[in-house]
Amino acid sequence: MRGDRGEHMKLKPNRHWIVMGPLAFIGAILLVATVVLAYTAFFTWLETSSGSPILTVWEVRGELPENASVIHLTEKDFEQHPALDSIIRGDKRDPGAWYSGDTPYGVRDKRTIGSAPVTYVERGVLIESFGPDVETRNQPYLEYDGAYYYFLTMIP
């Protein structure tokens, strides 16, 4: 009898553990996951609310200077720079009216083609690929389908 009662007494806390143990385990997993998700969401929100760089493309017309540097855009270029693709020939293309204004090549006839938000990495990669030569300030013309473009990126 005594032994029986002893075992009975022991079983009670054991059963308690069998139920509470896994519940606490799952609770801890969910708590950590929730904290991590909230932390990530908060920082993503902070990053996006401060804004991303904006890429704007202009088209220029008229005679090109003799020593002009021209980069002929290829399919591969568009594939590797989706933002440029969407502005020059995609859904972000929205050409404005022609006007005479300042360009990196002096005062020329130009029109805006479109803008798109880009990440800082994309901005850096675009400048390294087609941007102005930092040393000489020489900016290449980007040629596609007979039209000449240049771009600028604006940081918020």
Place this chain on the structure above:
Amino acid sequence: MEEDKDPESRSWLKTAGIVIACGLVGIVAVVLGFMLADTLIIYAHESSGERPMLYVMERADPGESTIVPLTGEDFEQHPALDAVIRGEERNPSAWEWGNRDQRVVGGTNVSYAESKALHDIYGPGGEHGLYPLLEYEGAYYVVLTTWP
């Protein structure tokens, strides 16, 4: 005397055992929690329809950065890196645009999971957050990933 000591030390051992077991289970729960959160974040991004990009830049001068040699194993484990550095996605720009000491070698679309993996392995590290330079056949590369 012995009868008294024995149950005492046994109960002490039992308590220590329970504490250690709870601690271990707690650590496992925390690790699983991090893994669950990571999986959910990547799943949410993958279903957003956007695709991250992998870009590789080449540096003319290694400077003071840490240099890590790229091996066949790196290319095997990351086919996207292979395609950009020595495959069909190689599309180098001219050195003169942007900074003259670096150029873009190429880029390709990757999944969010791949973008994260590449960033974790080849992304900035150390106290100054410097990108390690990857050396392959005498050229120095930097791996950049986007997270749209």
